Amino acid sequence: MRPIPDGFTQTLTLMVTDEMTVDFGELGAVHPVYATYWMAKHFEEAGRKIILPFLEDGEGGIGSQVEVIHTGPALPGMTVTVTATFTGQAGRRIHASMRAVTELGDEIGHGSTTQAVLPQTRIDANFEALRARWASRGVGESNP
Structure with missing residues (x-):
């Protein structure tokens, strides 16, 4: 991994859709606003x-x-x-702070994320091992 400059930022801009509102499936629709679980995905x-x-x-x-x-x-x-802002690195873990703001300028959320950087072959091997364990139980064979 090449070094990430201090304060490096990236943005993700999205339009809230009806699909992104609070709907708990079994419990039904709750609030007609942007759901926390969608914010987590976008973070x-x-x-x-x-x-x-x-x-x-x-x-x-x-x-x-x-x-x-x-x-x-x-x-x-x-x-x-x-807006994601790089806040530091600890070994292979990359930390970033998050801030979500509406077009009205209102902050509607903040938080952080951590990404682990690994050899892609290791990531793929871990997924394959999990698929093999699952398939050995007679489940998931039709899922690639």
Whole structure:
């Protein structure tokens, strides 16, 4: 992994859709606003954008931690920008702070992510080992 400059930032801009509102499936729709679990996904995606320009050939990244503090609502149709800022590296773990802001300028969330950078062959081998364990139980054979 090439060094990431202090304060390096990346952004992810998205429009909140009806699909991104709070709906717990079995429990049904709860609130017609941007769901915390979607914010977590977008934080992880923005955190991944931090590492991509610095990966060496043969390296891959995998999310290992997401912290989300959801502080305000966003309605379907609103634009949200997630800003990821590199905050440090500990071995192969890359840490970034996150901030989500609506087009109105309201901060609606903040938090952090951690991505682990590993050889892609190791990541792939771990997934294959898990598939083999699952298949040995007679499940998942039809899932590639």
